[in-house]
Structures are given as structure tokens and as C-alpha cells.
Amino acid sequence: MTQTLLTPDGLEAALRAIGAERYHNLHPFHRLLHSGKLDRGQVRAWALNRYYYQSRIPSKDAYLIARLPTAELRREWRRRLVDHDGDGVSSGGIERWLKLAEGVGLDRAYVESTDGILPETRFAVDAYVHFVRDRPLLEAVASSLTELFSPTIIAERVSGMLANYDWITPDTLAYFNARLTQAPTDSAFALAYCKEHARTVEAQQAVLDALRFKCGVLWSQLDGLYLAYVEPGFIPPGAYDPGADR
Amino acid sequence: MTQTLLTPDGLEAALRAIGAERYHNLHPFHRLLHSGKLDRGQVRAWALNRYYYQSRIPSKDAYLIARLPTAELRREWRRRLVDHDGDGVSSGGIERWLKLAEGVGLDRAYVESTDGILPETRFAVDAYVHFVRDRPLLEAVASSLTELFSPTIIAERVSGMLANYDWITPDTLAYFNARLTQAPTDSAFALAYCKEHARTVEAQQAVLDALRFKCGVLWSQLDGLYLAYVEPGFIPPGAYDPGADR
Numbered sequence: 155m156t157q158t159l160l161t162p163d164g165l166e167a168a169l170r171a172i173g174a175e176r177y178h179n180l181h182p183f184h185r186l187l188h189s190g191k192l193d194r195g196q197v198r199a200w201a202l203n204r205y206y207y208q209s210r211i212p213s214k215d216a217y218l219i220a221r222l223p224t225a226e227l228r229r230e231w232r233r234r235l236v237d238h239d240g241d242g243v244s245s246g247g248i249e250r251w252l253k254l255a256e257g258v259g260l261d262r263a264y265v266e267s268t269d270g271i272l273p274e275t276r277f278a279v280d281a282y283v284h285f286v287r288d289r290p291l292l293e294a295v296a297s298s299l300t301e302l303f304s305p306t307i308i309a310e311r312v313s314g315m316l317a318n319y320d321w322i323t324p325d326t327l328a329y330f331n332a333r334l335t336q337a338p339t340d341s342a343f344a345l346a347y348c349k350e351h352a353r354t355v356e357a358q359q360a361v362l363d364a365l366r367f368k369c370g371v372l373w374s375q376l377d378g379l380y381l382a383y384v385e386p387g388f389i390p391p392g393a394y395d396p397g398a399d400r
Numbered sequence: 401m402t403q404t405l406l407t408p409d410g411l412e413a414a415l416r417a418i419g420a421e422r423y424h425n426l427h428p429f430h431r432l433l434h435s436g437k438l439d440r441g442q443v444r445a446w447a448l449n450r451y452y453y454q455s456r457i458p459s460k461d462a463y464l465i466a467r468l469p470t471a472e473l474r475r476e477w478r479r480r481l482v483d484h485d486g487d488g489v490s491s492g493g494i495e496r497w498l499k500l501a502e503g504v505g506l507d508r509a510y511v512e513s514t515d516g517i518l519p520e521t522r523f524a525v526d527a528y529v530h531f532v533r534d535r536p537l538l539e540a541v542a543s544s545l546t547e548l549f550s551p552t553i554i555a556e557r558v559s560g561m562l563a564n565y566d567w568i569t570p571d572t573l574a575y576f577n578a579r580l581t582q583a584p585t586d587s588a589f590a591l592a593y594c595k596e597h598a599r600t601v602e603a604q605q606a607v608l609d610a611l612r613f614k615c616g617v618l619w620s621q622l623d624g625l626y627l628a629y630v631e632p633g634f635i636p637p638g639a640y641d642p643g644a645d646r
Contacts, residue, residue: 214466216466219481220463225484225485225495228481228485229486229488232478232481239475242475
């Protein structure tokens with residue numbers, strides 16, 4: 155099929171279509187999670203593995219800042235570092251995720267060690283960091299655009315988890331409250347950047363591919379969790395074992 | 401010569417000895433600059449080339465942040481991004497350097513384009529950014545330690561330039577005022593980090609080599625300026641030409 159140059163709004167529509175097809179809210183593991191079908195061990199496995207993703211986000215964003223050409227653009231992206239690492243007074247997203255992990259019963263030091271995460275988690279997350287470090291800047295920016303879709307999944311996740319797990323409190327899920335305002339601000343900037351800078355067929359296709367790649371990063375993390383902790387339940391050697399955690 | 405393990409204070413002394421021998425306050429170009437021996441074109445060439453160094457510092461620091469393992473360390477280093485890029489309200493070091501460049505008579509857009517800088521400047525500065533991106537983290541941190549010596553050169557430079565060039569105002573040199581407080585804070589942290597983490601002979605030698613490397617980055621920038629604009633006056637094709645600027 156010959157690709158044609160999209161208008162900026164056509165590009166946005168194509169990006170949103172990718173989200174509608176590939177975002178990880180469609181993954182069976184997410185459905186189990188928010189509908190209350192997981193036991194504590196499975197929820198802990200999710201929180202533990204997802205911590206590694208959270209912990210590497212500032213690295214990803216710093217690599218992106220390193221490649222931005224102006225102080226103005228760098229300042230814009232720097233907000234993400236503050237959101238995740240905190241400012242030394244108010245805590246950032248990483249600290250809030252640790253609170254979530256503790257809230258579902260994990261040991262903080264064990265989570266921070268990342269010793270128990272799945273190889274799939276590590277490979278997917280590292281692939282994302284390397285993508286942002288190594289690929290053209292426009293693609294690096296575009297790979298952040300899964301945030302366009304995150305308010306939906308967060309709303310599903312928070313309401314579903316609170317309704318279906320009586321051992322999970324709103325306080326434990328505080329991480330997601332901040333993301334509900336941060337993600338739309340961030341994704342609005344990144345989307346405008348891509349719409350402005352993707353002015354050739356090749357650049358637009360690269361932007362769309364970057365978002366597909368990132369959807370795969372998120373999707374494969376849930377694949378790993380499903381395989382290890384739902385069915386067939388192949389927990390890799392060294393990975394977190396809920397059976398030993400009871 | 402067999403190298404021995406230094407105490408932390410011994411390492412600091414060895415670092416300071418490198419500065420005493422290799423820091424660019426000893427370069428003939430610096431002496432000409434602060435003693436009033438340069439004409440306007442030569443001062444402009446200095447400001448123009450040094451802008452490229454300033455403009456790449458946040459990239460260097462973002463690469464370093466990307467490699468730091470904890471939110472606490474990243475927050476510490478993030479202050480440097482704020483110092484150089486500003487916060488959108490108060491201006492940062494890059495903006496202040498542009499003011500300096502305008503104050504000595506350069507066109508802002510020409511400076512920002514970096515079109516007129518010397519190849520030596522570009523290679524030296526890019527080598528620094530790549531060093532921080534690619535070398536072990538400890539060496540990347542150590543390469544910032546030239547800031548241990550910068551208060552001295554700044555004091556010489558500011559007092560010398562104000563005394564000897566009646567066309568340069570304190571306002572033009574405002575960049576340096578901020579650095580007099582920022583650099584000691586930054587270098588104290590980096591020095592403590594190196595003293596704590598360089599615990600083998602090999603690591604200590606790598607730290608010392610990183611500082612030697614960085615001294616070379618600064619020194620070679622002044623070599624380039626001397627060759628092109630003092631003697632023998634070989635201005636490379638495409639580089640800023642004071643003769644065409646009068």
C-alpha cells in the first residue's frame with residue numbers, strides 16, 4: 155500500500171487508532187487485574203515488575219532531554235523528571251509506586267533491588283530506554299505518546315481495583331492520582347511536537363512505528379506477567395514466587 | 401611507577417594537583433583575555449566559541465542524570481539543568497551567556513547558530529559530551545571536577561576584564577556571578593561522590609584521568625582560539641572573522 159502524507163490532524167487520528175488497537179488496556183492481564191480476578195500474589199507480581207518500568211522512566215526522560223536542542227524544550231521535558239523523582243520535598247512517582255508496592259504487601263528493599271522481576275520486564279523496559287537514547291529525536295518523542303491513552307486505563311484500574319479488592323485502599327493507589335493530571339499535560343506537548351515536526355511520509359510513518367513499538371513495550375510486560383503468574387504459570391528461576399511469599 | 405591506593409583526602413589532593421598543573425587559567429589566551437591584551441574581535445571570538453560549550457552543558461548533564469541510579473542522586477544533579485536552562489521565569493546560564501555575547505557586540509542569532517565556531521571548539525566540546533555519555537559513571541562524574549578550580553579563574557576573569565576593557569560592563573559579565581555560587585555547590589557534591597566511590601587503585605586512576613581529560617577539553621578550546629585569533633592567526637574557512645566584523 156502506498157502511504158500518503160497525512161495532515162497533522164490525520165496523523166493524530168492515526169496515532170489514536172494505534173492506541174485503540176494496541177494499548178495494554180486490551181491485554182487479558184489488565185482485565186483480570188481491574189476486575190478483581192487476581193489474588194494478592196498476582197497483584198504483588200504486577201506491582202513488583204511495574205516498579206522497574208517506573209524506576210527507569212527518569213533515565214529515559216533524561217536521555218531525551220540530553221538530545222533536545224534548546225533550553226525551552228529541555229525545560230518542558232524536565233517537568234517529567236520532577237514528576238517522577240520528586241523535588242526533595244514532595245515525593246515523586248517512583249516514591250509513590252514504592253508506596254503502592256508496600257501497600258499490596260511487598261518489602262520495599264526487595265522491590266527497589268529489582269531482583270525478583272521477570273526477564274521479560276527487564277528486556278522490554280531496557281528496550282524502551284535504549285530506543286529513546288538511540289533513535290531519532292522525533293521517534294523518541296513519539297514513543298511517549300502512549301500517555302494519550304493512559305487516563306482511560308488509570309480510571310479503569312483505580313475504580314476496578316478499589317471495587318474488587320477490599321485489601322487495597324485509595325491511599326495505596328495515590329500514584330495514579332498524580333498521573334491523571336501529569337499525563338495529559340505531557341502527552342499534549344509531545345503530540346503537538348510530533349504533529350509539527352513529522353512533515354514527510356517517512357517521518358510520519360516513523361512516528362506511528364514508534365508508538366507501535368511503545369505499545370509493544372507495555373503489552374509484553376503484561377504478557378510476561380500472564381505467562382508466569384496466570385497460566386501456564388511458568389515462573390522463571392529467580393523471579394518473585396507468590397507461593398513462597400504466603 | 402606502581403600506583404598505590406590513596407586515602408579519600410589523598411585523592412582530593414591528587415585531583416587538586418592536576419588542576420594546579422593543567423587548568424586553563426594557565427593558558428596564554430586566558431592571560432591575554434583577563435589582562436586586557438585582546439581587541440574586541442578577539443574577545444568576540446572567545447565569547448562566540450565559548451557559547452557552544454555553554455549550550456552543550458545541559459546535554460552533558462542530562463546524559464549523566466540518565467545514568468544515575470536513584471531519584472536522590474538525579475535530583476542533586478538536576479539542579480545543574482535548572483542552573484543552565486533556567487526555569488522559565490528566571491533565566492539560566494545559557495541565556496546569560498547570550499547576554500554576554502550580545503554585550504561584547506555579537507548578534508544573538510549568529511551566536512545561537514554556532515555557524516562561526518572553530519572546529520577545535522566543536523570537537524573538544526562534543527568529546528566532553530560523549531565522554532559523559534559513554535564512560536563509566538564514576539569517570540563521568542569526575543570529569544565535572546574542573547569546577548573545583550573555576551572560582552579562581554572567574555574572579556581573575558571578571559576583575560581583569562572590567563579593569564582592562566572599558567567597553568565591558570558588570571551587567572555583561574553577570575553570567576559569572578551565578579557561577580560563583582553554583583560551581584562550589586556542584587563540585588562539592590561531585591568531589592564527595594568520587595572520594596566515596598573510587599575505592600580501588602584502578603578507579604582512582606580513572607578518576608584522575610577523567611579530570612585530566614576534562615582539563616584538556618578546556619585547554620584545547622583556548623588553543624584553538626589562540627591559533628586562529630592571536631598567532632599565527634589562521635582563521636579556518638567559515639569561522640568567525642573579526643576583520644569582516646568591523
